[in-house]
Amino acid sequence: MSSSQVSRRRAIALAGAGVAGVAGAAAIGGALARQDSAPSAAPVADQVAFYGPVQAGIVTPAQDRLHFVAFDVLTKDRDRLIQLLKDWTAAAARMTAGKDAGEVGAVAGILEAPPDDTGEAIGLPAAGLTITIGFGPTLFRDATGKDRFGLAARKPAALADLPHFPGDTIDAALSAGDIGVQACANDPQVAVHAIRNLARIGMGVVSVRWSQLGFGRTSSTSTTQATPRNLFGFKDGTANLKAEETDLLREHLWAATGDGPEWMAGGSYMVTRKIRMLIETWDRTSLGEQEDIVGRTKGEGAPIGQGQEFDEPDLTSTSILADAHVRLAHPTTNSGAHLLRRGYNFVDGSDGLGRLNAGLFFIAYQRDPRTHFVPIQLNLARHDAMNEYLRHVSSGLFACPPGVSGPDDYWGRALFA
Amino acid sequence: MSSSQVSRRRAIALAGAGVAGVAGAAAIGGALARQDSAPSAAPVADQVAFYGPVQAGIVTPAQDRLHFVAFDVLTKDRDRLIQLLKDWTAAAARMTAGKDAGEVGAVAGILEAPPDDTGEAIGLPAAGLTITIGFGPTLFRDATGKDRFGLAARKPAALADLPHFPGDTIDAALSAGDIGVQACANDPQVAVHAIRNLARIGMGVVSVRWSQLGFGRTSSTSTTQATPRNLFGFKDGTANLKAEETDLLREHLWAATGDGPEWMAGGSYMVTRKIRMLIETWDRTSLGEQEDIVGRTKGEGAPIGQGQEFDEPDLTSTSILADAHVRLAHPTTNSGAHLLRRGYNFVDGSDGLGRLNAGLFFIAYQRDPRTHFVPIQLNLARHDAMNEYLRHVSSGLFACPPGVSGPDDYWGRALFA
Numbered sequence: 001m002s003s004s005q006v007s008r009r010r011a012i013a014l015a016g017a018g019v020a021g022v023a024g025a026a027a028i029g030g031a032l033a034r035q036d037s038a039p040s041a042a043p044v045a046d047q048v049a050f051y052g053p054v055q056a057g058i059v060t061p062a063q064d065r066l067h068f069v070a071f072d073v074l075t076k077d078r079d080r081l082i083q084l085l086k087d088w089t090a091a092a093a094r095m096t097a098g099k100d101a102g103e104v105g106a107v108a109g110i111l112e113a114p115p116d117d118t119g120e121a122i123g124l125p126a127a128g129l130t131i132t133i134g135f136g137p138t139l140f141r142d143a144t145g146k147d148r149f150g151l152a153a154r155k156p157a158a159l160a161d162l163p164h165f166p167g168d169t170i171d172a173a174l175s176a177g178d179i180g181v182q183a184c185a186n187d188p189q190v191a192v193h194a195i196r197n198l199a200r201i202g203m204g205v206v207s208v209r210w211s212q213l214g215f216g217r218t219s220s221t222s223t224t225q226a227t228p229r230n231l232f233g234f235k236d237g238t239a240n241l242k243a244e245e246t247d248l249l250r251e252h253l254w255a256a257t258g259d260g261p262e263w264m265a266g267g268s269y270m271v272t273r274k275i276r277m278l279i280e281t282w283d284r285t286s287l288g289e290q291e292d293i294v295g296r297t298k299g300e301g302a303p304i305g306q307g308q309e310f311d312e313p314d315l316t317s318t319s320i321l322a323d324a325h326v327r328l329a330h331p332t333t334n335s336g337a338h339l340l341r342r343g344y345n346f347v348d349g350s351d352g353l354g355r356l357n358a359g360l361f362f363i364a365y366q367r368d369p370r371t372h373f374v375p376i377q378l379n380l381a382r383h384d385a386m387n388e389y390l391r392h393v394s395s396g397l398f399a400c401p402p403g404v405s406g407p408d409d410y411w412g413r414a415l416f417a
Numbered sequence: 418m419s420s421s422q423v424s425r426r427r428a429i430a431l432a433g434a435g436v437a438g439v440a441g442a443a444a445i446g447g448a449l450a451r452q453d454s455a456p457s458a459a460p461v462a463d464q465v466a467f468y469g470p471v472q473a474g475i476v477t478p479a480q481d482r483l484h485f486v487a488f489d490v491l492t493k494d495r496d497r498l499i500q501l502l503k504d505w506t507a508a509a510a511r512m513t514a515g516k517d518a519g520e521v522g523a524v525a526g527i528l529e530a531p532p533d534d535t536g537e538a539i540g541l542p543a544a545g546l547t548i549t550i551g552f553g554p555t556l557f558r559d560a561t562g563k564d565r566f567g568l569a570a571r572k573p574a575a576l577a578d579l580p581h582f583p584g585d586t587i588d589a590a591l592s593a594g595d596i597g598v599q600a601c602a603n604d605p606q607v608a609v610h611a612i613r614n615l616a617r618i619g620m621g622v623v624s625v626r627w628s629q630l631g632f633g634r635t636s637s638t639s640t641t642q643a644t645p646r647n648l649f650g651f652k653d654g655t656a657n658l659k660a661e662e663t664d665l666l667r668e669h670l671w672a673a674t675g676d677g678p679e680w681m682a683g684g685s686y687m688v689t690r691k692i693r694m695l696i697e698t699w700d701r702t703s704l705g706e707q708e709d710i711v712g713r714t715k716g717e718g719a720p721i722g723q724g725q726e727f728d729e730p731d732l733t734s735t736s737i738l739a740d741a742h743v744r745l746a747h748p749t750t751n752s753g754a755h756l757l758r759r760g761y762n763f764v765d766g767s768d769g770l771g772r773l774n775a776g777l778f779f780i781a782y783q784r785d786p787r788t789h790f791v792p793i794q795l796n797l798a799r800h801d802a803m804n805e806y807l808r809h810v811s812s813g814l815f816a817c818p819p820g821v822s823g824p825d826d827y828w829g830r831a832l833f834a
Contacts, residue, residue: 065632067764072771106650107716111705118700119650119715120762123643173769188605188632189646192764196648196773200700207771213632213764215482215605226540229606231613233523233536283535283617288528298536299524345537347484347609347630348765352590354489354624356613 046186047126050096052403054254054266057130057184058340058365059243061222065188066214066344067195068272068361070177070396071206073139078149082416084205088133088198089410098126101197118200120193127187131194133411134270134398137161139178154415156260158269158368159399165381168392177209180270180398182363184342188213210394212274214344214361221342227301227309231277231345231358232389234294235301238309239330241340252338255367263414266402268365271373274346274394277359282389293385295326323385334379337372339364359390369397463603464543467513469820471671471683474547475757475782476660478639480601483631483761484608485689485778486616487594487813488623490556495566499833501622505550505615506827515543518614535617537610544604548611550828551687551815554578556595571832573677575686575785576816582798587812594626597687597815599780601759605630627811629691631761631778638759644718644726648694648762648775649806651711652718655726656747658757669755672784680831683819685782688790691763691811694776699806710802712743740802751796754789756781776807786814 048056075081091101100106102116109115140155142148164170181198185191192213199208218230219237223244230236241248250256255264282290291297295304295313303313304320313326320327331338342363351357366372381387401412465473492498508518517523519533526532557572559565581587598615602608609630616625635647636654640661647653658665667673672681699707708714712721712730720730721737730743737744748755760779768774783789798804818829 069767069773107704107714109704111708112703114701115650115704115707115715117650118648118696120646120648122646122650122716174766189762192632192648192762192775196696196700196775199773200697203697203701208767208773209771211764211767211773213630213766215609215630215632229537229539231535231537231609233532233534233539279535279613280617280620283613284531284620286529287524287526287532290532291528297524298532299539345606345609347628349591349630350486350625350628354626356486356616356625356628358609358613 046128047098048096048128048130050093050404051406053405054268054403055132055400056096056403057132057182058253058268058342058400059221059249060128060130060184061225061243062217062219062342063128063130063184064186064217065184065191066217066361067183067188067191067211068214068363069181069183069195069199069211070136070209071179071181071199071202072209073148073178073206075205076148078416080205081149084202085412085416086410087201089404090407091197091201092131092194092411093404093407095121095194095197096126096129096131098124098129101201118193118197120196121190124187124190124193127185127190129183129185129190129194131198132182132184132270132400134180134182134400135412135415136177136180136396136398138176151415154261154263156255156264156399158255158260158370159397160370162271162369162374162395162397163378165377165392167381167387168395170395171393174210174274174394176396177398179206180272180396182270182342188215212346212361212394214346216345218343218345218360219341221340230343230360231279232282232290232294234290234296234298235309236343236360237341238296238301241338248338249340252367252372253340253365259367263401263412263417264399267400268367269369270396270398270400271362271364271366271369272394272396272398273362273392275360275362276357276391276393278355278389278391279358280355292321293325293389295320295324321385323383325380325384325386328379328384329376334376335371337366337376339366339372339376365400463545464514465545465547467510467821468823470822471685471820472549472817473513473820474549474599474601475670475685475759475817476638476666477545477547477601478642478660479634479636479759480545480547481603481634482601482605482608483634483778484600484605484612484628485631485780486598486600486612486628487553487626488596488598488616488619489626490565490595490623492622493565495833497622498566501619502829502833503827504618506821507824508614508618509548509611509828510821510824512538512611512614513543513546513548515541515546518618535610535614537613538607541604541607541610544602544607546600546602546607546611548615549599549601549687549817551597551817552829552832553594553597553813553815555593568832571678571680573672573681573816575672575677575787576814577787579688579786579791579812579814580795582794582809584798584804585809585812588810591627591691591811593813594815596623597689597813599687599759605632629763629778629811631763633762635760635762635777636758638757647760647777648696649699649707649711651707651713651715652726653760653777654758655713655718658755665755666757669784669789670757670782676784680818680829680834681816684817685784686786687813687815687817688779688781688783688786689811689813689815690779690809692777692779693774693808693810695772695806695808696775697772709738710742710806712737712741738802740800742797742801742803745796745801746793751793752788754783754793756783756789756793782817
């Protein structure tokens with residue numbers, strides 16, 4: 001072992017304590033001897049495959065916890081950006097397999113170097129971790145119209161900026177971003193560890209623009225999952241697109257050859273909306289009014305006039321009011337458009353006005369936001385009775401490329417090819 | 418069923434749709450018929466007893482998730498405050514048993530009234546929920562010295578305001594509070610539901626001053642628990658007080674008869690500190706330096722110079738540096754003082770400067786902060802090498818009364834008697 005493995009502070013301390021020379025060498029030996037062996041390989045229970053034709057984390061049965069981050073790209077160097085995407089892809093492949101972010105790991109490195117994993121997930125399982133990446137409009141062309149990385153010609157028309165919707169109170173500092181990354185896992189520490197290590201790897205190349213924790217899923221993306229509840233206390237996502245509905249997924253979820261640039265074939269467009277819920281006001285509203293607004297019963301989640309959660313709502317009935325959420329969001333009201341939602345409940349402390357800062361971090365995937373999220377949200381923003389209790393405070397749009405085929409592939413390879 | 422059970426909006430809609438009269442009556446009948454039956458009683462797996470000589474949530478094996486809230490008391494009426502404490506106690510007894518917050522429940526009420534539970538925990542288990550209350554210094558005497566509720570004479574000397582510690586960057590708006598409530602559970606939705614319903618019940622009497630979610634526990638409070646990791650990637654709380662150490666708990670945790678006012682006998686003092694960790698800087702630090710700063714190895718968590726996590730640190734050895742955290746925080750360095758810590762990792766999005774806003778929400782219980790937290794923190798604030806990577810941004814102090822003996826008792830009864 002070389003003396004370069006002794007840390008600066010330890011060397012200084014040893015000198016200061018007057019134990020240089022032979023005693024110092026012994027102390028150094030002792031110091032090195034204390035170096036941990038790497039912990040035994042992390043268990044891989046609940047592991048989701050990283051490689052495949054589509055990215056994991058879209059139709060994967062929605063995990064319990066979320067950490068989402070949007071990055072600004074700092075570098076102007078296309079090659080550095082590509083290298084980062086390669087490095088991130090390798091780290092994501094490792095972390096989703098329950099391993100450390102880097103090959104050396106959190107504790108097995110030399111003492112002189114920062115570890116290539118931050119360590120807070122040591123001993124934790126893969127926990128169903130998925131890491132899903134998307135590219136924002138500004139990666140292709142910045143606000144001044146500049147083609148930053150020679151990608152402007154490859155920008156999908158579907159990645160057009162979202163319009164301002166009626167009632168929007170969007171905080172630009174908590175919105176958009178050049179790159180968005182969604183980490184979902186059944187253990188929040190695993191999701192946070194994933195985002196934190198991507199930020200660490202990207203230091204100097206990207207910076208964190210905004211980030212959001214979601215503590216509980218509000219959507220099912222598989223028929224195997226029970227429908228969870230949002231912070232209005234209602235089941236959310238009953239009519240969501242599900243992994244098992246392969247025909248609907250082909251029609252509504254996945255971008256196909258001919259839709260736009262070929263690099264997006266097999267990808268999907270992700271819309272994020274941070275939606276503050278005015279829960280204190282909601283909580284003063286009567287049960288009947290809550291159910292009228294949602295258009296479903298609160299307990300069972302059945303459409304008004306039906307008995308069971310998965311019964312189809314009868315939109316010809318006036319029992320479901322004209323401004324009920326279930327009516328306005330329903331595919332038949334929106335030219336048949338379906339979204340695949342993967343939203344999460346959040347509480348971000350308090351708002352300084354005596355209330356909890358709580359709500360829904362909405363995430364939806366679709367084949368084309370121009371035919372899906374945008375018209376649906378316009379319809380909701382104009383008419384939904386629920387708007388009285390909602391504030392949209394953050395908005396994001398990202399083009400998520402297809403999956404990574406194997407260790408030689410990387411996120412966005414076809415975009416940069 | 419009376420027509421008063423038809424909500425205003427529904428009645429208006431029915432009238433507007435021209436279905437008054439006989440058709441209207443039929444629609445009303447249909448509307449009422451859709452009212453849910455109450456869901457079957459929630460399962461009570463993983464239930465922690467609410468009643469007992471001490472409050473649950475202190476020596477209870479630390480649950481995975483936290484929602485903490487500090488309330489300002491709005492009312493000037495002592496009786497209204499007492500009534501709120503009675504109402505809260507009853508709701509806490511119900512919720513910790515896996516039940517709705519109120520007797521009627523989330524969905525079984527009449528349609529005209531707001532439910533007495535917000536519903537997002539329907540179907541979720543008790544999830545080990547504990548709800549622990551404490552009273553802040555300002556409840557006894559406000560900033561102007563006014564005795565707000567006739568409690569000034571009963572204010573414990575141990576509830577003296579914490580001093581300003583070197584390096585403190587405390588945000589007053591995110592600190593202190595008249596009443597603090599710690600909700601811990603193994604499901605975050607259950608913890609959030611508990612705090613949200615206490616806030617709902619307290620509407621008009623209290624308002625939310627600040628609140629904090631913790632996504633992962635950083636301390637063990639029982640020898641049955643593995644030591645978790647904080648966001649520095651190190652095991653945290655190895656030397657924490659544990660539920661099984663009854664002699665130490667008697668000496669260091671529980672306020673006793675003769676310590677101060679009798680209403681606190683069997684209680685404990687809770688200190689909260691929100692500690693931002695500069696994780697990006699930490700992540701650029703070498704493994705050796707990290708271990709020097711902590712005074713433990715990163716993998717095993719053994720004291721420097723020892724082999725196993727639970728080995729005693731050899732504080733006579735210079736291998737543990739003079740400014741190592743383990744040395745400065747150790748009871749032998751602090752006149753034998755032990756704390757019982759129940760901290761949680763947090764990530765509150767980003768800080769607007771390209772970094773994650775992450776760290777540790779520190780919670781510690783003790784018999785007297787003047788002999789425990791204060792001298793320990795003074796020692797750490799002056800000397801701890803870790804300070805370079807920490808910022809204390811919020812501070813709270815609360816006197817937690819003893820437990821609630823049964824349904825006729827309530828939180829703080831002895832204080833108000």
